[in-house]
Amino acid sequence: MATERQDPVTGKGTTGHEWNGIEELETPVPRVVLFFLAATTLFAVVYWLLMPAWPIGVTYTKGLLGIDQREIVTQQVEDAAAARAVWTGRVAEADFAEIASDETLMRHVRDTGRTLFIDNCAVCHGTRGTGGPGFPDLAANAWLWGGDPETIAETIRVGINSTSDETRVSQMMAFGRDGVLDEGQVRSAAAYVRSLSGLPLNEADRARIEDGAQVFAENCAACHGEDATGSTDVGAPDLTDAAWIYGSDAQTVFSSVYSGRQGHMPHWEGRLSPVDIKILTLYVGTIGGDGQ
Template sequence: MELGQRDPVTGRNTTGHEWNGIEELDTPVPRVVLFFLFATTLFSIIYWVLMPAWPLGWSYTKGLLGFDDRAVVAKAVSDATAERAVWTDRVASSDFATIQADPELMRAVTQTGRTLFEDNCAVCHGVDAKGGPGYPNLAAKAWLWGGSPEVIAETIKVGINSGDPDSRVSQMMAFGRDGVLDRKQISDVVAYVRSLSGATPAAGDADRLKAGQEVFAANCVACHGDDGKGKTDMGAPNLTDKNWIYGGDTQSVFNTVYAGRQGHMPHWGDRLTPVDIKVLALYVNSLGGEAP
């Protein structure tokens, strides 16, 4: 086929190439494509001249505008820090009661506290702070060590059974595994403990509950108190409410008494600033309803 032969269907010239009877048209590049190629090339040249663009090995071309992303980010961080300092300085210099009495300041504390909680605490306690098996429900205000902002801040700072030298320390004995109680005694005290939180005893369990109460009085009151309401100075939970850390069904309570428990909370004093801990303590204290 000769170059320049006109295609009878389209009226366009062909290139002279043919495959299996199919002739290739000599179609020009669309003008819109040429336009965008030209526009993007022009934009690139202008950008290279005005903005930082080309690495030079030891540095880079600065551009006529002298734009610096790092300086922009640094300024944004500096401005945000200055804006945050307006209220964080007040938090740092005020006691908890004063902060709680200031609605405007508490709004800033709550907003920032929620972010701190989601970034650092939600992995264990959940975004809603309601915990799960092995992790306390912070919204229920069933505090192990006390629920005032001051006490919560100390717990956050030093942790529980953590590596901090001032860590809060708490452990429940393994009464069954260590041979302190036999299985009948454990079953009896489990029935009694569950009855403290309102669990309905089975018919004919009066003798069992009485025996469980005797086991409780001999082995459990030192930590949980005569009334079973716990002791915050020891981190011993209140057994009379319905807030169970490891589950309140018969088997879960049996496992707790038999094998013991030792929870763990990391200390945050090395990771969070004193102001962050203060803000987080106020936020956690504000969760849920009134303390029971």
């Protein structure tokens, strides 16, 4: 008959198993582990009885409580839509000024508008609306077509150089590439334009300003205006402010004059509802802090 070996350190018996001189103690499973095993098993059985649980062919066990998660979610969605309809109905009926003066409505507009903006506009304009190379900074309040709510809404609706039949159309000529101006004239025009914003110029560019002013008057003023402050009629930007869509360094401005520019913004009519366009319009108006 085998005699149980005792561990000299703990005094407990061993199982007789040994690995490299280490013997396994005969240690019983702690009672707390058995308790939780029993408790979780009981919970699982009760849950299976009360709640939808087991698939059975084309259906599943419904549970004694008759709870249907799909019905619950459907009801929650309907409740949320009904709650949303209360304030979206007011947005649809009121004009922009009325909505802007109603702080309760504007809280909804800011919350929902931010979601709409991030989902649809942030890929180009950035999550904060500050734009990037080729995409306008909406926080700068430098509007190409006008910054009043009605105009912003129209721009969102029809887009710019988009596939909409009503799209806004804007394009800057490629003065150098198409041979309208030679390279020297392009450099002079670029130097003059940069001087309008107070940008630092090197000595060569400072010497070109006078000639650039003449080139500008003869070729650029028709769209950008004699004072270079732009025109919302044709979407021509103000060249005297600090907002530059493509960049203000000498090479980028030269490239703009030489090769021309044609921005693009998709139209959102048909993709966003009229109410969503209205909400987005009001939200965009708040990005620059003008309160529109």
